[in-house]
Amino acid sequence: MTDIKREKTAEIEALIEQAQKLVYEAESIADEYGLEFTMDLGGYGMGGTYYSEKYHEEQGMRWSEPGWNASSQSC
Secondary structure, X not given: OOHHHHHHHHHHHHHHHHHHHHXXXXXXXXXXXXXXXXXXXXXXXXXXXXXXXXXXXXXXXXXXXXXXXXXXXXX
């Protein structure tokens, strides 16, 4: 691997790490306030919805689980 490819690979890894931290922050907010949110990442089949435990209970949802649910689950 060339030096530039190693450098760019490290940049990508740092960006993905930042994104993961932001997702964890979003999960914490959803958990605290009983919310849900959906993310679509990149392309078809690469998304999902996060349901907090409180949101899940309040909505009486039977077709999903608290936490992450694949977008294809509702198909």
